[in-house]
Amino acid sequence: MSKLLGIPLLASEHGGQIDQVNLLIHFIMLVLFVGWGSFFVYVLVRFRKSKNPTADYRGATGHTSSYLEVIVAIVEAVLLLGISIPFWAARIDTMPGPDTDPLHVRVVAQQFSWNIHYPGPDGIFGRSSVTLVDDQINPIGLDPDDPDGEDDITVINQLYLPVDRPAIIHLSTKDVIHCFSLTEFRVKQDMIPGMSIPVSFVPTMTTAMMREIQGDETRNFEIACAQLCGLAHYRMRGAVMVVQEDEFETWLAERLEEKREFEGDYL
Numbered sequence: 001m002s003k004l005l006g007i008p009l010l011a012s013e014h015g016g017q018i019d020q021v022n023l024l025i026h027f028i029m030l031v032l033f034v035g036w037g038s039f040f041v042y043v044l045v046r047f048r049k050s051k052n053p054t055a056d057y058r059g060a061t062g063h064t065s066s067y068l069e070v071i072v073a074i075v076e077a078v079l080l081l082g083i084s085i086p087f088w089a090a091r092i093d094t095m096p097g098p099d100t101d102p103l104h105v106r107v108v109a110q111q112f113s114w115n116i117h118y119p120g121p122d123g124i125f126g127r128s129s130v131t132l133v134d135d136q137i138n139p140i141g142l143d144p145d146d147p148d149g150e151d152d153i154t155v156i157n158q159l160y161l162p163v164d165r166p167a168i169i170h171l172s173t174k175d176v177i178h179c180f181s182l183t184e185f186r187v188k189q190d191m192i193p194g195m196s197i198p199v200s201f202v203p204t205m206t207t208a209m210m211r212e213i214q215g216d217e218t219r220n221f222e223i224a225c226a227q228l229c230g231l232a233h234y235r236m237r238g239a240v241m242v243v244q245e246d247e248f249e250t251w252l253a254e255r256l257e258e259k260r261e262f263e264g265d266y267l
């Protein structure tokens with residue numbers, strides 16, 4: 001069914017619900033389309049010129065249409081206030097609790113790349129400041145004097161995540177509005193200048209599993225920017241690498257080692 005409808009591969013826990021809502025809405029729209037389309041054809045035939053040679057200046061005199069209008073307005077208000085807003089709030093406001101051991105990552109967008117910031121072994125993000133930003137060696141402006149940032153890791157365009165563990169991604173931007181879009185994980189959130197906006201999801205499929213299913217050894221889960229953000233918007237893409245927990249820990253440790261070597265060589 002998903003393949004028939006062209007729905008992309010699903011690789012997150014909550015994504016099935018999004019797909020269901022999408023299908024439901026399209027189905028309701030189909031019913032409305034057929035209903036109103038049929039009514040339109042009926043009206044064309046019923047009020048054709050040959051049967052109504054002169055215009056009727058009185059029009060409808062009953063109150064039925066006014067009552068219908070009121071009922072439609074009430075139904076729409078109930079749908080919006082009673083269903084849409086509570087469901088949306090539940091999905092957006094509820095972050096995985098500390099008991100689920102979520103992984104916190106910051107993603108800082110810029111024209112035209114994704115800066116990924118891990119808090120390192122201490123689990124605390126170091127301070128960062130716009131005045132310390134250096135596009136070559138310190139793209140997110142980490143403060144070298146903050147001990148919490150001493151073990152922090154930053155990478156570009158590569159978001160590593162452990163499979164089956166909730167990820168909380170804190171989104172921000174250095175310049176204009178960007179949009180963090182992960183198709184296979186059914187995540188899409190704008191990044192607004194001056195704000196840090198969290199999104200959460202649980203990846204349920206590793207990159208290796210996805211490559212096997214797709215029969216393509218080079219394919220990646222993609223981070224796409226979904227807001228036209230400038231001339232090179234089209235090449236603002238990154239990769240999400242979903243790996244096993246131990247692989248993730250190894251990768252993090254390697255990045256930390258690289259950072260130490262770099263500091264030894266240059267600072």
Ligand SMILES: [Cu+2]
Nearest residue numbers: 178225229236
């Ligand atoms: Cu962008």
